[in-house]
Amino acid sequence: MRDAVPLAELTTLRVGGPAVLAECTSTESLVATVRALDAAGIPVLLVAGGSNLLIADSGFAGVAVRIATTGVRIGADSVVAEAGANWDAVVAATVEAGFGGLECLSGIPGSAGATPVQNVGAYGVEVAALLRRVRLLDRASGEIRWAEPAELGFGYRTSVLKHSDAAMVLEVEFALRADGSSAPLGYRELAAALGADEGESRPAALVRAEVLRLRAGKGMVLDSGDHDTWSAGSFFTNPVIPDSRVDEVRAAIATHVGADVAVPTWAVAGGVKFSAGWLIERAGFAKGFPGADAPARLSTKHTLALTNRGAATAADIAALAREVREGVAERFRVHLEPEPVTVGLTL
Ligand SMILES: Cc1cc2nc3c(=O)[nH]c(=O)nc-3n(C[C@H](O)[C@H](O)[C@H](O)COP(=O)(O)OP(=O)(O)OC[C@H]3O[C@@H](n4cnc5c(N)ncnc54)[C@H](O)[C@@H]3O)c2cc1C
Structure with a gap:
């Protein structure tokens, strides 16, 4: 120690x-x-x-x-990774070995073991759909066992493992597609970039390359020379507004942004999901807010990432998060929830 x-x-x-x-x-x-x-x-x-x-x-x-464990084993139709294995290296190894399935989750920083914690997702795919099982240390009993995905209470960017000390992930096992094709493409921007329709597959290596290209354009691939990537990725989750409040939020948007504006939304069970990045930008927080001299700024590529320009403290990041959150609440009556886990501070 x-x-x-x-x-x-x-x-x-x-x-x-x-x-x-x-x-x-x-x-x-x-x-x-x-x-x-x-x-x-x-x-x-x-x-x-x-x-x-x-x-x-x-x-x-x-x-x-x-x-800081690193082990990865690729089998006939699955990959098993120790918790500390770098996630993108796991994805790359499966694609290089001729397997498909994980390619849409290319370029996401962090470890394999953390992917179930917040049900990591990107480009229309979530870990919950690909995970076969998870080896857990139950921290109350000290017991080690494999758990099924159904036990993990997966939701949008959450699971029973998030904000909890009950268990530690030791290993994860993901199902792979042996024919090397991607999972069906479920994200319009990605499918269009590949000349495919939603629901079609393409070779996993092609999809991985395109995902990495799209992510890099948004500052969502780590690059130590680019302060736009000194972040925790998306800082807020996309808010899900219950059906009973959707009209109120739409009215606030109409008042402040205009009645004819096209608002990006997705229907989900019990409500409507709005785009946090869109709401932040329309609430007056442009890319790069609050300006070049600030130690903590919104990414210059993506309003949803809060970034450290080199000298920021945690207090600076938290203050910026509060300002953005309050601005969005005031204008659109929408409460944004942080996606990263906060330790020793609250917003
Ligand atoms: C540039 C950038 C882009 C990102 N893009 C995405 C994206 O597209 N989609 C997405 O979902 N996320 C994204 N993220 C967020 C992040 O990469 C993921 O949440 C990732 O899975 C976190 O892994 P980590 O190993 O870094 O976890 P850490 O930050 O080390 O830990 C996160 C939380 O998980 C807990 N934890 C970590 N490992 C374990 C374990 N083995 N067992 C139990 N608990 C554990 C920690 O205690 C902590 O509470 C992005 C982040 C950045 C910086």
């Missing part, structure tokens, strides 16, 4: 104060370390790729356990 390690070094937002750090490079050491800390009643913060964490400048009063 190392004392007073700045957690900013472990997160893609590059903010976060100090903590004691235990780095675990094998599943055995990970299990032993977390079991021992839990038994001693010492608070544990699991950190893998650090790409979905906003940690306070005061740090974490406990032990940050870095999940």
Whole structure:
């Protein structure tokens, strides 16, 4: 264990104060370390790729356990990855080995083990649809077992694992398509870029290349030289407005933006999902807000990413998040929820 390690070094937002750090490079050491800390009643913060964490400048009063396992095994129709394996390297390895299935989730930063935590999704695909099973350490009983996806309570950017200390993911297993074709394309922009109709498949390698190209254009692939990617990805989830409130929100949009404007929405069970990025921009927060000298700004490529321009603190990121959230609530009567896990601070 190392004392007073700045957690900013472990997160893609590059903010976060100090903590004691235990780095675990094998599943055995990970299990032993977390079991021992839990038994001693010492608070544990699991950190893998650090790409979905906003940690306070005061740090974490406990032990940050870095999940640094790396193993990946590709079988006849599935891939099993240890929790700390880099997710995009897992996707790349399956595509290079001639398998399809995971290609739409190319370029997402972080670890394989964190993908079920918030039911990672992009370009019309979510982890919940591809996951075969998850090996968990039950932190109350100390028991290790494989769990089925149905047990994980998956929803939009959430599962029973998010905001919970009940279990740690040790390994994940994903089903693969042996013919090398992609999962059916479910996202219009991606299908159009590939000259396909929604619902069709294309070779997984082609789809992966196109997803990486589209993501890079939005600053959604990590690049240490590009501050637009010093982020936690999308900072807010797309709000789902219950049917009973949809007219009220549409009326607020009509008042502030215009009655004839085309509002991007998706029908979902019990309500309508609005685009958080669209609402943020129409509430007056343009790309790059609040301007070139600010330490924390919206990405210059995408209004949904809050970014560190180099010298931002967690307090700066949180203040910007509050300002955006309050602006959207005031104008459109929509409450935005943060997507990253906050540690030691609230919005
Ligand atoms: C540029 C950029 C683009 C992104 N694009 C997307 C996107 O398209 N879609 C999307 O869904 N997300 C996206 N994200 C968010 C993020 O990459 C994912 O949520 C990713 O899965 C987080 O993985 P991580 O290993 O970095 O998790 P961390 O940030 O290390 O941890 C996140 C949370 O999961 C917990 N956790 C981590 N590992 C485990 C484990 N093994 N067991 C139990 N709990 C664990 C942590 O304690 C923490 O609460 C993006 C982020 C960035 C920076």
